[in-house]
Amino acid sequence: MRVAVIGTGYVGLVAGTCFADAGHTVYCVDNDPTKIEGLKKGVLPIYEPGLDVLVERSVKEGRLFFTTSTPDAVKESEIVFLAVGTPPNEDGTSNLQYLRAASEEVGAAMEAAKTGHRIVVNKSTVPIGSHKTVAGWIAAKTSQPVDVVSNPEFLKEGDALDDFLKPERVVIGTHKKEIYEKMVELYAPFVRQGNPIIWMDPISAEITKYACNSFLATRISFMNELSHLCDATGGDVEAIRKGMATDSRIGKHFLYAGAGYGGSCFPKDVQALLHTGRNLNVDLSIIDAAEEANARQKQVLVKKVKAHFGSDLKGKTFAVLGVAFKPNTDDIREAPALTIMEELLKAGAKVRTFDPVAMEHGKKILEDRVTWTESMYDAADGADAMLLVTEWNEFKNPDLDKLGKKLKGRVIFDGRNIYDPKVMKAKGFTYFGIGRGNANLG
Ligand SMILES: NC(=O)c1ccc[n+]([C@@H]2O[C@H](COP(=O)([O-])OP(=O)(O)OC[C@H]3O[C@@H](n4cnc5c(N)ncnc54)[C@H](O)[C@@H]3O)[C@@H](O)[C@H]2O)c1
Incomplete structure (x- = not known):
């Protein structure tokens, strides 16, 4: 499958690299050109044991690409992950400015290229109900059809590769069976040993992430x-x-x-x-x-x-x-x-x-x-x-x-x-x- 990951930090870089390692074609996007230039030269912006080896292998084999261009990545991909930061505001609420900007950029890219349908997957940890907010931000920029899925990430820094490559479970929040099935196809290489892909509604998926932490x-x-x-x-x-x-x-x-x-x-x-x-x-x-x-x-x-x-x-x-x-x-x-x-x-x-x-x-x-x-x-x-x-x-x-x-x-x-x-x-x-x-x- 062809996948874009918007935000190449701890979560985005690990997710993108692991998807590429499993055989998918992945475009990792970051709006920080220094990070992308570094990654193109094999310099990782984060320390995570074993990640450098996987990045090098997938880049060499032509399955992992790094770019600052959301439009290019969205045009090429049927599934678009949002993995930008959601840091806390002073009052403890989530700062959604990066999520909003990324969502709007995805919408604008869909509109410009008349991409047709895209699945946008929220991997960032977001306030309950954000799947609807993200869908709204995208829809404000495009008339192309989109489904927003909640797919919270449970990886632990330091063990991130193991957690992603052999997840204890994958949580997929969507109301639609055909979207769930697409996500199952994407994650199939990681759950061959029978760990569950749990299908639930998006709100429950968003709450599950907060509940675990x-x-x-x-x-x-x-x-x-x-x-x-x-x-x-x-x-x-x-x-x-x-x-x-x-x-x-x-x-x-x-x-x-x-x-x-x-x-x-x-x-x-x-x-x-x-x-x-x-x-x-x-x-x-x-x-x-x-x-x-x-x-x-x-x-x-x-x-x-x-x-x-x-x-x-x-x-x-x-x-x-x-x-x-x-x-x-x-x-x-x-x-x-x-x-x-x-x-x-x-x-x-x-x-x-x-x-x-x-x-x-x-x-x-x-x-x-x-x-x-x-x-x-x-x-x-x-x-x-x-x-x-x-x-x-x-x-x-x-x-x-x-x-x-x-x-x-x-x-x-x-x-x-x-x-x-x-x-x-x-x-x-x-x-x-x-x-x-x-x-x-x-
Ligand atoms: N770090 C973890 O262990 C972890 C685990 C599970 C979930 N999460 C959640 O995942 C999300 C990402 O966390 P992280 O630790 O990877 O954050 P991070 O700050 O390491 O990475 C975010 C990246 O997004 C990039 N970015 C921001 N806006 C962008 C845009 N419009 N276009 C392209 N790139 C953009 C930034 O430059 C940065 O490189 C957060 O919501 C976090 O809560 C994190």
Whole structure:
């Protein structure tokens, strides 16, 4: 099939590349010429493990094209994906300016080329009812027939290729059987092992995306609140997690207490859903509480630092490990590390930081207010304490003797509970985890 993807960011580039890898012909469009020029030379605008290999292969085999021209891509394609950003406005609502512009450009392109029917697929995460809004924006620019489908994306940055190539499910929101069947044809290569393509109405598809992210955010916030109970009582949240995760009714995912969730999806999608609930007078108090708990959680590591060192941190230096909101991505949107570093600076501290891939993005925000270093040991050099914020693999098994020599204060605040408190203690570190109460026993 011939497919256009408008917006070549984390979602659009992954989706476009995976469709091309499955044998479809794909035109990836972005209105940022630097991104497109880079992609044409094999330079990817994002870090996603394995993506470069797939892009190179599909480009070489003539199935994947990069362009700044929406008209060219829409003319060539029977299915047009919208994968532009829907960032949050100040009040938590979704900013739909990119979606509107892209929709209108698609409509204008259909009109100019008299393309005939097109299926336009909304892959961006959008407010409930947006399939109708998008159809309206397109129809205002063209009299060519169009069907707008809601097809939310569930990929996780860092695991995006696996998630897209072997999705647990694909959700298709359309009222029309023939449109659903076209979408099934498109996705067939990814569900050969029998994972379902779930057909539902567009509104339910739009809500499903928000429901998944809000539910996962709620699980994390639930564990984070339990970690406070552990800190207060001496319980170990890691032991409790294992006790819960082995219950098949609960399952093992998204049960990790930590320094708070971030990223481009959970915070914004939770906010957007809450806003919709408020507008419609629908009480979403559980999700509201999850969001508030997360805002508090992003402060927890700094609170622990202040409890140990005092609230005036002048003259103290902290090593902050990890800038990305999670490992295996360079995405720093809403990253807890940014909040933590800002709070440390506000309290008068100096900050040395390191991240394997996200430092370029981080520099755009923190500039030279922190020291950007070359490794975790370099970050720790002369610091009073180390704060582990993003659980990159390379931080998980440090050479503790080397670290101990570098880290002046031998104090570790483990914001992701990746270190064994007993080992840390045995090596002479003062260790603070998240809800690790009595983890030192035994
Ligand atoms: N990042 C994720 O993990 C993820 C997962 C699931 C869903 N989503 C949703 O998918 C959507 C896209 O997210 P993202 O993270 O890929 O965003 P992104 O910011 O990485 O990419 C969006 C791209 O669209 C381009 N763009 C904007 N307007 C355009 C236009 N008119 N024509 C052509 N290109 C245009 C931008 O230049 C940018 O490259 C959002 O709604 C997001 O909520 C994201």
